[in-house]
Amino acid sequence: MSQTPELRAVSPPHSFDELHDPQDGAAEAVQAVAKFLRVVYYRRSYVITCVVVSALLGGLYYYRASRVYAATASLLITQTGTDILNSTMMPNAQQDALIPTYERLFSSAVVLDGAIQRLLKSPAEARIDLAGLPRDKWIDALRANLSASGLRRTNIVELNYRSKSPHAAEAVVDAVVDSYIEFMKENHTDVSVEIVSILEKERVAKEQELQAKQQEMLSLKRAVGALGTEGSTTVVHPMVQRVITLNNALVEVQQERMQLEASLGAVRMAVRNGSDLRQHMIDLEPLVGRQLVMSGLGLSPEATDLVNSVERKLLADRARLDTARDYLGPTHPEVQELVRNIRNAEQHIQEFQANVNRRLDGVQSEQMAPMLLGMVEERLSKTWELEADLEREYVAAEASAIRLNDRHAELSIVESQVQRLSNVHDMLLDRIANVDLNSEGGDVRVSMVNEPKANERPVSPRLALTGILSLIGGLGIGCALVYVMDLVDDRFRSPDELRDQLGVPVLAMVRRLTVAGNEGAESLQVHVAAGAVESEAFRTLRTTLAFSGQDLQRIAITSSEPSDGKTTVLTNLAVSYAQAGKRTLLIDCDLRRPGLTKLFQLRGVAGLSDILRGNDEVPAMCEERIQAAGVDGLDVLVCGPKPPNPVELLTDSRFVDVIAWAETHYDQVLIDCPPVMAASDAAVVGRLVDGIMLVVQPEKNHRRLVLRAAEQLLSMGVNLIGVVPNRVGDDSSGYYGGYGYGYGYGYGYDDGYGMDEEDEDDIQTSASDSIQPRRAA
Structure with a gap:
């Protein structure tokens, strides 16, 4: 216990590792998704409600939606004519290039008008989709429900029509096919x-x-x-x-x-x-x-002449090759040379013809x-x-x-x-x-592959698809609702959420304290009501720290913002240590607004600031300035006069000596620090002790503020032992309740932390008299 502490970067044993170790984008994305899934789990009731409502709406839609049936027919379209300009182009390539044109013809006004003329001769049921529409809108109505698509790498075109009746769908498809075939016969017979x-x-x-x-x-x-004119000598x-x-x-x-x-x-x-x-x-x-x-x-005569020359040479080379093969082997240089020349000529002609085809198609x-x-x-x-x-x-x-x-x-x-x-x-x-x-005969032939046939089962609405879309929609709306609620209600809703998002354990949960107003030790819950259920939280906190597996003789405490009750938690924890028979020392390191000093009504008494600014031996000055707290085994080292430079004092080597002296004279040293987000004092002190606790008031503190506070501590190498939720109500069935607190900071950030000297006199206590300070024995 006599070892002098040094400034050091403590490696925290808990999570928030992402604040220390660089993470790639994928890991950050996984963490963000995991975090959001936890939020969804905590608010799962909203998601379940959205899914149920979406399912009900989907069921209502499925029950009330009009049934739609579809009929399908398949047609084989082949080109029988020869294209002179594309004589070197493969027939399949020519037909593939024309298939999209044939597909578009199905929805053309000429074909659809012919189909309508045939439907007019059919029973009224075949025109059920046209009922109630003006005559000039019939073509648009048919086109809206008609679709034609070519099967890949084939000359087959599938025609599909959706209707309110399966028989009407078959009739329409049959009429469209007949009109299409007639159109193709009239327009694709040889133009000569x-x-x-x-x-x-x-x-x-x-x-x-x-x-x-x-x-x-x-x-x-x-x-x-x-x-x-007789003979051949006619002149x-x-x-x-x-x-x-x-x-x-x-x-x-x-x-x-x-x-x-x-x-x-x-x-x-x-x-x-x-x-x-x-x-x-x-x-x-x-x-x-x-x-x-x-x-x-757009092709030059020179290019055409060149192709003609290549064709003539190709014929000559083929003739020479046929002759050479009669008496030369396939590996003979002359034969190989002729084969290469023929291959190059054929490739050139094919490229030229492909160019012609592209220009013609364009x-x-x-x-x-x-x-x-x-x-x-x-x-x-x-x-x-x-x-x-x-x-x-x-x-x-x-x-x-x-x-x-x-x-x-x-x-x-x-x-x-x-x-x-x-x-x-x-x-x-x-x-x-x-x-x-x-x-x-015509250049293009159209033949029926599959006759028009409608499925007796409707294609819309589909029960499976409606169910899947309802589920996806409900989940999507529910997750969106949870995300918005999470943005609006930026608070911790449960201990599990607090533990999971901060990545550190919840050491204990302190309830709202109901101690009547007395000053000094009489205002401490554990001292005046040791058997109360509220006091049990501080004994639980003491036990958790004892069995944490760490040497936690020197512990500091802080919060994310003022008025979170960190001083109250620390003093009650100190009393529980003292009641357990440990000599305990409280040090008020809040040199800006010393809440611990005010709690024990020791303002104006020499304390820590005097020691840090003095020139005498640290142990002797500490002995002179230790005050009894009114509880057996508990002493306090108050702040003393507020210095103008708190951070410089806390980073001085004399403060290290103060902690070393306290460690050698007391079993437990507890240090009260300013809020993390108000000043950097807590991080400075946290690097000199065994660990620091973060007090959180769930109903008051915003989640992002608490996360930033924890991030700041961990980024400076402070060992964050855990968090202590304070002022937790017991009326929320597993969730945090109301505020219900006793003592804490009674100010905010408006005027800057610790900047107004007169604010000390404005803090009201519930006591009528002050405890008279005494020297520790």
């Missing part, structure tokens, strides 16, 4: 059929013109007789040959012009009808040229119409100009040839015209024949 009528009219006109020219040719032959005059050449060129230009006119008419008709223009672009490639189509898609319908019309009109304009030029040159050459060769030239010209008209007529016949052949 639209050109047939135009080509047929042109063919009839050319046939009549051809017949007239043939009659003219026969008349000329009869008039001039047989012209010299034709250059002028006649030029006429023939111009005539052939004119024939080709006219053929191209007629095809362009027919295509232009078909495109304009498709634009007016709102048909798909992709097939038109495919059909126009031979007419306007692949270069122009590629330019319309062109919207509203963009494609003017682009197609522009390309055809531009090509047609150039063809007209070329035809006019050739016509002029042909007329001039024809006149010269006629003048030169007279009837012979005229006959040759007529024969050329007949040949030209015959070629045009044959071309038109071939074109019409091809169109008729392609128009036998």
Whole structure:
């Protein structure tokens, strides 16, 4: 016991470790969740109430909600036509790119209007979802309950409709499917059929013109007789040959012009009808040229020429590879080189075609119409100009040839015209024949996979889903309510909550004291009513400290804020130690507002401040200033005159000597400190003793303030022994009750802790006389 204490950082044995050891974000999150779960557990009655109410509301909703049924059908959509521009693209990729378009068509106004026309022919039950709605809202009503989705990596589209009746759902799905199939047949039949009528009219006109020219040719032959064309030595005059050449060129230009006119008419008709223009672009490639189509898609002619060159080289390399494999092995350098060249060429062509496909897919319908019309009109304009030029040159050459060769030239010209008209007529016949052949089937085929069928069990409301949502909603609202209540009511509601959140034990719970007003020792509960139930709390506190497993000869006490009753707790604990036969010393280290000095009415008596500011030997000064407390075995060292610099005095080595002297002369040393949040004195003293107790008044102290007080003590290395709830009522069935206290600080923070000298005289005591101070024996 003679060892002198030193300033040291005591490592607390209890929790609040997060205040000392750095924690990562995950650990802090886990601690926050655990803390919130404890709060939810303490207020579980609110959560249970919210869950019950939510369940009742969910049950009411399930009972009163209208039943909704669903019917589903599956359709297989396949593309049978060939896309010239996408010739190197895999068929599945082409179909996958078009599936989203086919899905959107189900909710289009055209398809839904066709479905409504079919529903009007069905029984009234099939239109139960449209009852009471104006006619112009029917399409919106169907669209709101209709959904179409494509199955991943398949060409199957599932169509789903929700209705008040299962039979109505089946009828609507069946009507939509029929309308959709009819729309696809009308709009996806080969678009070349639209050109047939135009080509047929042109063919009839050319046939009549051809017949007239043939009659003219026969008349000329009869008039001039047989012209010299026998054998292979026939010589034709250059002028006649030029006429023939111009005539052939004119024939080709006219053929191209007629095809362009027919295509232009078909495109304009498709634009007016709102048909798909992709097939038109495919059909126009031979007419306007692949270069122009590629330019319309933003691809340069050089890129197209490069691809054509690569394709030619690819064919040559494949032929060389087939020849080389006949006499060279697969590992031969020449064979490997050819294989690499072929692989690179194929990859280049595929990348080019993929680029073409992306650009083609990126062109919207509203963009494609003017682009197609522009390309055809531009090509047609150039063809007209070329035809006019050739016509002029042909007329001039024809006149010269006629003048030169007279009837012979005229006959040759007529024969050329007949040949030209015959070629045009044959071309038109071939074109019409091809169109008729392609128009036998559409590019897109739609077939039913699963017939429309409705489930007799409603899809909404579902009992399991309603129950789960009610439970989740009740828990969510309950937890939110608990969180708000926890923010509003920022107090400790039970000893368990106090222990769990502070992480230190609850040493004892002190009830509200009812001692009548006497000064000095007569105002101490344990002294005047040792057998009362209120006094038992201090004996419990003494026992808890004795069996804590720590050497707690020097104990300090503090609180988070004034008026928490720490001085009352300390003095009654000191009396319980004295009654147990231990020589006990009370030291008033509250040099700012010495509550212990006021309790024993020893104001103006020399005390601790004199010792700390003096120059004499500490033991001798302590012996002179020890006062008897009026209880056997209990002495007190009062504050003395209030110093202007309390912290500097408490950090001086003389205070260490005071504690060392007290430790050698008393069995138990109890020190009263200022509140933690008011000054740092408590932390300074706490580092010099074996431990410090924190007094909490649950009905008064805010939780966050108490937590900050404990955090401040632990952050400075003070051994926080535990907490002592003070002024606890016994009327709350396990929760803290009212205030009910006896003595404590009677002021707040408004004027600053310990700053007003005159406040000492304002503190009223319940005594009429003071205990006369005496020296300790």
